[in-house]
Amino acid sequence: MKNSSDFEFDDLQGLLRFGHGKLTDTCFMLLNIVDATAARQWLNSAPVSNAVETEILPKTALQIAFSAQGLQAIGVKDSVIEGFSDEFITGMSGDESRSRRLGDVDKNAPKKWLWGGNTAQIPHILLLLYALPSGIDSWRKTVQGKKFSKAFKVLSQLPTQYIGEIEPFGFADGFSQPSIDWQRQQSTDPHDRNGYSNVLAVGEVLLGYPNEYGQYTARPLINPIADKDAAILPNAEDVSGLKDFGRNGSYLVLRQLDQDVPGFWQFVAKAAGSDPEKRKQLAAAMVGRNIDGKPLVSTIVEDIPGIERTDNRNHFTYDADPVGHECPIGAHIRRTNPRTGDLPLGVTGFISRLKKILGFGESRHDEDLVASSRFHRLVRRARTYGPMLTPKDAIKPDAPTDERGLQFICLVANIARQFEFVQNAWAMSSKFNGLQQESDPLLGHRQPLMSGEVTDQFNQPTPAGPMQKTCPLPQFITVRGGGYFFMPGLRALKYLATLPSQGSDSTS
Ligand code: HEM
Secondary structure, rough: OHHHHOOOHHHHOOOOHOOOOOOEEEEEEEEEOOOOHHHHHHHHOOOOOEEEOOOOEEEEEEEEOOOOOHHHEEEEEEEEHHOOHHHHHOOOOHHHHHHHHHOOOHHHHHOOOEEEEOHHOOOEEEEEEEEOOOOHHHHHEEEOOOOOOHHEEEEEEEEOOOOOOOOOOOEOOOOOOOOEEOOOOOOHHHOOOOOOOOOEEEHHOEOOOOOOOEEEEEOOOEEEOOOOOHHHHHHHOOOOEEEEEEEOEEEEEEEEEEEEEEHHHHHHHHHHOOOOOHHHHHHHHHHHHHHOOOOOOOOOOOOOOOOOOOOOOOOOOOOOOOOOOOOOOOOOOHHHHHOOOOOOOOOOOOHHHHHHHHHHOOOOOOHHHHHHHHHHHOOEEEEEEEOOOHHHHHHOOOOOOOOOOEEEEEEEEEOOOHHHHHHHHHHHOOOOOOOOOOOOOOOOOOOOOOOOOOOOOOOOOOOOOOOOEOOOOEEEEEEEEEEEEEEHHHHHHHHHOOOOOOOOOOOO
């Protein structure tokens, strides 16, 4: 494949490629299918947006994703659904050990969620509508059209509200993203690499393509002889004669995360004292960036594949800051993307690469956990909700306490290896990269470990002296709902729309 225009963008839902950032008016709906035939008819003519670039920016977009229950309700056979990953089938709240690993305990526990918290509450469909400012109501009417009210029950409309290119604590957000190797030109062999690359194999975000291991992630493949309707699906690239229901589809992880904005800034004010500069520094250390997005580590001059040299907000690694003097190791962005890791520190040039590959290099105890960050990247597509509250107003004792937060969305090809790993091993773990007694300063639930060890600290190493310790950190973010969905390719949507009424046509 030579250039990105060869890619099947007409079969891909647009959210992955574009993010629809200019379409700031949104409506996220959770639906249950009540009449599968009507649902298929609606889907057949639904104006779902693809990923083809157009000269004129579209004024609206529609994307659709299904839970495992939703696929079953629209008529997909169990034998097909079984081809998806276990975590998708079990669901985000489907077993206790998963909830524990994701940090969904205590105030975050699924039984307290507004939606998705138990099997009976899992929505079938997530409908994502995007429009230019003030355009959402008429777009919603157009999308619903005929058949909608016969086909679906609207379980809820999730809150969303645009407050600018920031998240509710006030930090610039959403601009550090992997760039996707649509041309499929980058080698996945680590021996071919000199260091961190921001370019990610297509198979890390879409099913049906080789991932960063050079392998195809498991997904439902259908024999078109046994299932004639499957003829519409793309061919499986890796298995001849089979059709690929997963190709050009991604898993979509959604988590409704409430942010206690007054709680965050009032804690920072108390912990840092009256000096506004110190307050800004503590908050920035927790995030790993200044409020305007500037990274705390210096930007570097060498090339990073997939990042423009001029992109000062992203043109950096943590190589020159190994112990976290500039950006604490436990900062949110350093936990969720440790960046340098494919080849550990000091491994540049042929001889030292060879030594490392042959096992003669020195190793640091923390290399393993952060090694190969390329296997744990996320494409993030969050939207905010709740009214804007500036840090200055949030610090006031009578600051309004409206519900605010993120509808956190990420797109991945492997929920366990990407979202769950980042959330569990990197963000929530109190044993990340040599750290102890702390978890992600933004996301942590602050519950002690079974051993009684605390997790509510935040430590900043200082070049001059002792560790600067901030504790006990309160919980700033609470999970209010969540689910795992599958966002199919356009041909897979057509397949769903034309499924026969037999099969498992249950609407449970
Ligand atoms: C309400 C919850 C959250 C808030 C307020 C938040 C805030 C932020 C901010 C301010 C940034 C820096 C902007 C950027 O680099 O684009 C960021 C980056 C990031 N966040 Fe979060 N985040 C939240 C939840 C999560 C969750 C649940 C995950 C994954 C489990 C996550 C993963 C990431 C990643 C991967 C980055 C990019 C890091 C990098 O590439 O350097 N975030 N977040």
